[in-house]
Amino acid sequence: MPPPTPVPRAVVRSSVVPMSPTAPQDTTWLHSRAPLSGELIGTFPLTSEEGVSEVIDRARLAARWWADLGWSARRSRLLTAKRYLARHAEELVDLVHREMGKPRDDARLEVALSLEHLHWAAVHAERVLGEHRVPAGLLTINQRASLSYEPVGVVAVIGPWNYPVFTPIGSIAYALAAGNAVVFKPSEFATAIGDWLARAFNSASTEHPLVQTVIGAGNVGAALATGGVDLVSFTGSSATGRRILAACAPTMTPVVLECGGKDAVLVDDDADIDAAADAIVFGAFSNAGQTCVGVERVYAHRDIHDELVVAVAHRAQMLRPGTHGEADYGPMTLPQASATIRRHVADAIERGARPVLGGVESIDERTVEPIILTDVPEDSPAMTEETFGPTVAINSVRDLDEAVDRANASGYGLAASIFGRTIPRVEVAARRLRVGMVSINSWVMYAGVPSLPWGGVGESGIGRIHGADGLRAFTQPRSVVRQRFALPIALTSFERPAWAGKVVLAALRARHGGWRG
Numbered sequence: 001m002p003p004p005t006p007v008p009r010a011v012v013r014s015s016v017v018p019m020s021p022t023a024p025q026d027t028t029w030l031h032s033r034a035p036l037s038g039e040l041i042g043t044f045p046l047t048s049e050e051g052v053s054e055v056i057d058r059a060r061l062a063a064r065w066w067a068d069l070g071w072s073a074r075r076s077r078l079l080t081a082k083r084y085l086a087r088h089a090e091e092l093v094d095l096v097h098r099e100m101g102k103p104r105d106d107a108r109l110e111v112a113l114s115l116e117h118l119h120w121a122a123v124h125a126e127r128v129l130g131e132h133r134v135p136a137g138l139l140t141i142n143q144r145a146s147l148s149y150e151p152v153g154v155v156a157v158i159g160p161w162n163y164p165v166f167t168p169i170g171s172i173a174y175a176l177a178a179g180n181a182v183v184f185k186p187s188e189f190a191t192a193i194g195d196w197l198a199r200a201f202n203s204a205s206t207e208h209p210l211v212q213t214v215i216g217a218g219n220v221g222a223a224l225a226t227g228g229v230d231l232v233s234f235t236g237s238s239a240t241g242r243r244i245l246a247a248c249a250p251t252m253t254p255v256v257l258e259c260g261g262k263d264a265v266l267v268d269d270d271a272d273i274d275a276a277a278d279a280i281v282f283g284a285f286s287n288a289g290q291t292c293v294g295v296e297r298v299y300a301h302r303d304i305h306d307e308l309v310v311a312v313a314h315r316a317q318m319l320r321p322g323t324h325g326e327a328d329y330g331p332m333t334l335p336q337a338s339a340t341i342r343r344h345v346a347d348a349i350e351r352g353a354r355p356v357l358g359g360v361e362s363i364d365e366r367t368v369e370p371i372i373l374t375d376v377p378e379d380s381p382a383m384t385e386e387t388f389g390p391t392v393a394i395n396s397v398r399d400l401d402e403a404v405d406r407a408n409a410s411g412y413g414l415a416a417s418i419f420g421r422t423i424p425r426v427e428v429a430a431r432r433l434r435v436g437m438v439s440i441n442s443w444v445m446y447a448g449v450p451s452l453p454w455g456g457v458g459e460s461g462i463g464r465i466h467g468a469d470g471l472r473a474f475t476q477p478r479s480v481v482r483q484r485f486a487l488p489i490a491l492t493s494f495e496r497p498a499w500a501g502k503v504v505l506a507a508l509r510a511r512h513g514g515w516r517g
């Protein structure tokens with residue numbers, strides 16, 4: 001085991017925001033419990049607001065040391081952390097399964113993806129961010145221009161519980177590779193996993209912890225975001241994202257916000273129905289539908305709509321939730337999740353939606369059987385709000401164009417998938433989608449390409465993690481020019497000749513506006 005991460009021992013006294021009513025806390029300790037069995041997974045001391053400041057101070061020392069280490073030493077340390085994660089992957093898988101409830105095999109996929117991202121960030125950081133020359137331009141031909149991307153310093157990473165490994169690593173790995181130190185606030189529903197991850201990263205550094213944790217609910221996250229960090233990278237609901245954006249405004253602390261979604265799958269009339277149904281079922285029901293890019297809406301061409309509904313229902317009816325070995329997906333991680341699902345499903349049915357599989361009766365206090373609805377009114381919460389449960393609405397549309405319009409008629413804009421065999425038509429539709437990520441003839445595959453940026457538009461967030469953009473997100477660009485020789489006429493001097501401005505403008509008008517311009 002790696003050395004334990006130091007955690008402040010004090011108690012949260014004042015709340016910046018109310019604590020989540022469901023957060024498993026007393027006033028001193030956070031007791032993390034398994035969602036269905038209530039098994040105690042771990043007990044952690046809550047971090048006080050003063051404790052948060054102390055952690056940020058320690059992270060600042062770590063940030064200076066880490067930035068000074070240079071590219072190759074950082075790369076080598078991150079690859080050491082990666083090897084630790086790879087070698088102890090099954091331990092982490094087991095912890096994910098027990099603390100947030102997803103089946104072990106889903107946790108395995110999450111850990112596998114995270115390893116790929118950590119590797120990519122470590123190996124590509126210098127190429128993407130290191131100092132490089134850029135063309136100086138005509139007016140400044142005597143200058144040598146260079147650009148580098150400098151670490152911002154201390155990055156606060158605030159994580160959710162639904163992908164408690166993949167999601168924080170998408171920020172932590174890229175922030176560290178860019179030369180920053182990290183203070184990580186794991187979700188109060190995934191604290192043991194967060195603590196494990198921090199220790200895994202710190203196994204690569206005896207001098208300073210690369211990742212320090214602060215423990216608690218939203219109030220601790222708020223104290224962290226406003227505690228003087230240099231950037232906040234948040235993944236969670238859009239409601240919390242808005243709060244963080246507002247809280248960071250007075251100090252102009254930059255934010256990366258990876259928020260909720262209401263993702264759609266568009267199915268054209270010539271699509272491979274089996275492939276589409278398979279992807280819809282996994283996208284809608286895996287992880288109990290608790291996936292930011294989970295499939296919540298399907299817009300199917302009217303000619304194949306009914307066939308698709310049958311194919312999806314046929315597969316979905318065989319799925320079983322629970323924590324036993326045969327379970328296809330786990331229980332709802334949050335105790336209040338069932339109430340939201342019930343509200344969306346009941347409201348949709350009241351307004352005329354047709355249940356194809358399951359219905360309100362499928363919703364237990366903690367486990368929810370698969371629910372498929374069709375003809376769901378587009379203005380119902382089931383179509384406009386994030387449901388975050390194992391439910392999917394499959395509506396019929398005239399053609400792919402209408403499917404795009406309906407998919408775009410959402411405040412969210414995280415990702416979407418399109419199934420169809422006429423690739424030019426599908427690609428036109430993909431370009432029209434108002435989302436950050438698109439999968440054609442598959443679901444979620446962009447997540448497995450570390451060089452692609454991850455993030456959404458609208459209420460799905462601001463900024464990107466992953467890929468080159470995800471590395472740059474944790475930096476500030478620094479532009480440097482160095483004069484190589486003096487020009488005969490110095491334009492930025494009071495000693496320039498009276499005609500200089502006119503001549504320069506005339507030359508550039510000719511260049512940019514043409515001789516008549």
Ligand code: NAD
Pocket residue numbers: 017158159160161162163167185186187188216217218219220221222223225235236237238239240241243244258259260261291292293386388414455460461
């Ligand atoms: P959440 O917003 O309730 O909490 C996320 C984190 O923010 C937690 O650590 C929480 O303690 C903290 N927090 C709460 N209030 C805060 C405040 N005022 N200031 C600072 N931190 C605060 O979200 P959740 O329930 O943990 O996660 C589910 C949500 O996350 C869903 O909406 C899902 O779509 C979204 N999500 C998005 C992505 C993505 O990449 N876009 C990935 C995973 C999850």
